Amino acid sequence: MKNTLIAIACLGIAAFAHGADWDEPQEPFALYGNTYYVGPKGVAAVLVTSPAGHILIDAGSPKSPAAIAASIRKLGFKVEDVKYILTSHEHGDHVGGAAALQAMTGATVIGSAKSTPVLASGKPNPADPQFGSLSDTLPVAKTRTVRDGETVTLGPLSITAHATPGHTPGGLSWTWQSAENGRAANMVYADSLNAFGLHGFRYGGDARWPEARQQLEASIAKVAAFPCDVLVSNHPDLGGLWERKEQAAQRGSAAFIDTGACRKYAERSRKRLAKQLQEEQNR
C-alpha cells in the first residue's frame, strides 16, 4: 500500500492505474565508461566508479536497498566502497532506501538545502505539492547539503549538482563526464520534472509554495539546455532508457547516446505542466 501511495505521488493517477511496481527487478548493466545502472526497473540508481571509491546516485524505495547492493556486487564492486549517495528529490521512491544504504556503506547522503531536512527527519516538507499523501522515510543519520552548481569530488570523480525544484522544493539533477575508448560523454541524471499536485495544490498559485510554477519552468529550461549525451531520468522510462538499452544490445554502449534526450524529456514535462494548469482551471 505504501508503495502504491508513492506511485501516485510521483507519476500521477496513470501510474496508479497501471499498478506500477517501482521495485520490479532489473539486472545491473554498464551505461557508459565507469557509469552503471544498479536500480530496480521503475526507480533509477546509478553507480559511478573509481579506484578511490564510488558514488551512488539515488537510493530507491524502502524496498530497494538489498537489490541495489546485490547489483553493485554483481558488477564486481564493493558496496563498502560507496562513499557518497547523491539524491534527486525528497520522495520515498528515490530516497526511501537512503538510510539502509548508508548503514551498509557508511556513505554521506547529499541533497539540497530544501531536501536534506526531509532526509534527516524522515518527515515530508509541508510545502511539497503532494504533502498529505507522502510517507515518512527512515531518518538519514549523516547528510551534507550542496548548493546549485556545486561539485562533489571523490578521487578522479566530479559530479555537479543542479537545483531543479518544481516537482518538489528540493529537487536536484546531476551531471558528470564518463569516458569510453577515449571518448568522453556528458552524463545527465535528471530529476522528476512532473507537475503533480495533490490535496488541492495549485501550480497556478498556492500559498504553500507560491514559486512552484516559476521554479519548475526554470528547471525544465535548465535540463533542456544541459550538454546531454547519456540521459538517465530518475524514473528511467520517462527518459527513454529502456528503448536505448534495447538498441545497446545490438550496437553497444554508443546506443545510450542521444543528444536530444534532455530536450525531449523537458518537452514532455512542459506538456505535463500545461495539463496540470488546465486541470486547476477546471476545478
Ligand SMILES: [Zn+2]
Ligand atoms: Zn517524486
